Amino acid sequence: MEFTGGGRLEIRVTSADVGKRVSVRYVTGSGEAGGMFTDAVGVLTSWDDRVLLITRRTGEAVRIAESSLVAGKVVPAAPARRRGPSATFPELARVTARAWEPVESEALGGWTLRASFQEVPPGGRPGGAAVGRRVGFTRRANSVLPLGDPGLPVAEALAYARQWYADRKLPAYVQAATGAEGTQELLCAELDRLGWRREVSAEVRIGALAPIGDLDTDVSAVRLSRAFDETWLRRYRRFGEPGPAVQALLASGPSVWFASVAGPDGVPAAIGRCVVDGRWAGFMAVEVAPELRRRGLATSVMTALARQALDEGASAAWLQVEADNDGARALYDGMGFAPHHHYHHYRWAEA
Known part of the structure; x- marks a missing residue:
């Protein structure tokens, strides 16, 4: 004071x-x-x-x-954390976006409108949606990414985005960030003012890659592959029955690796996905069978992926974790990951 x-x-x-x-x-x-x-x-x-x-x-x-x-x-901007690598928000936002490349996109000045969806087939209900509707897979590939000036007043740019998503029969989302220099607190306030509602928030965390690769854990059971297969998808059940758009999104990125640990009944005990992009390695889709948790399987998967990323020249790591996922946050704390910024998905609150 x-x-x-x-x-x-x-x-x-x-x-x-x-x-x-x-x-x-x-x-x-x-x-x-x-x-x-x-x-x-x-x-x-x-x-x-x-x-x-x-x-x-x-x-x-x-x-x-x-x-x-x-x-x-x-007061001065929040001091940069010295734990792990340094990163600017724009650099990290672009790297994380390339790890989930949308099936369809359009530039609006410095904004990118992204969509990745599939039709709900007769008799099927991916994500619990009604038959005849379109469903987007992951908000990160079905939202506006605003990393510059849209070339229009913000209210007009948002109206354009609403219509763009309406034309595709999808809800309109905007992904905005807070908590790091260069992030978008003013945009978040404008979204609130204009009637958009925040649905989901998550942390983007970063850390040094070498300490993860150096962890003393057994990785002999971890199988790495350039492509996922049907058994991998059976563990990754975040979208019901994944169609072509979902599969294309999972395979997208500069250098993609999939990890799996064999489990009973042909379903992997654990899986993971890593996207190597220059100096960065991004970890996502790390999932373990509920009955096999707390046995080090997630650590083994991430260590194996980290070693592969180190071989490709990466030195820094990032991941995204929802704020209420206490188990994952504790795991990532122990691996040296520290929060860099928060991102939030705002949905247009239709009347």
């Missing part, structure tokens, strides 16, 4: 600081004796009608009445 020479708290933020990272203290509850002091640190994304909107690193939006402010100041 900011203190004057006499030790008093002072408000040193104004509406001119929208877009900057700030730290504020404010009173919650009653303004009388029952009120409590609360702090908020994040990007000041708006200051309208005497209400401040601060977006935290996690994407959480905090609304604060101007009258409740006690102190505040502009």
Whole structure:
């Protein structure tokens, strides 16, 4: 907080600081004796009608009445984490996007509109959808990726995106990020204001690749392949019966590897997918049979994939994990992965 020479708290933020990272203290509850002091640190994304909107690193939006402010100041950007490799948000956003290349895409200035879908066949219900509907596989390949100026006012660009997805009979999603320099807190606030609703949030984590490859774990049972097969898909059951679009998406990326550990009844005990892209190796689709968890199979799969990626010249690793997946987060903590930024999928809330 900011203190004057006499030790008093002072408000040193104004509406001119929208877009900057700030730290504020404010009173919650009653303004009388029952009120409590609360702090908020994040990007000041708006200051309208005497209400401040601060977006935290996690994407959480905090609304604060101007009258409740006690102190505040502009603060430097969050310091870069020294654990593992360094990375800018634009670099990492493009690398993670190339690991899930959409079947169809269109550029809108610096935005990319992405779609990867299949028709729900008669008698089939992929993802629980009704027959006759189209279903997109993974929001990462069925959302707008906004990494620059769309060449239109934001509201007009979003209206164009809504129509683009409507033409394909798909819900409209925008993927926006928070928590790293160059991310999109202002866009998140605009999406909220315009009626888009956040559905899913996840962390993008990064770490050094060599320590994963050096883990003392048995990888002799892990089979690596350039392609997945039917048995691999039987463990990867995130989309019902995967059609051609799903299979094309899984195979997409600069250098793709699939890992599996044999299991009973022809279904792998564990699987994984890795995409090598220059210095980066991305890990995804790491799944273990529920009855075989906590036996080191996920570690073995990731270690085998890491060694392959090291052989191809990669040195850094990334992965994405949903905020409520405590088991995976603990595993990745032990491997040296640290949060880089959060990303959020906003869906157009149709009337």
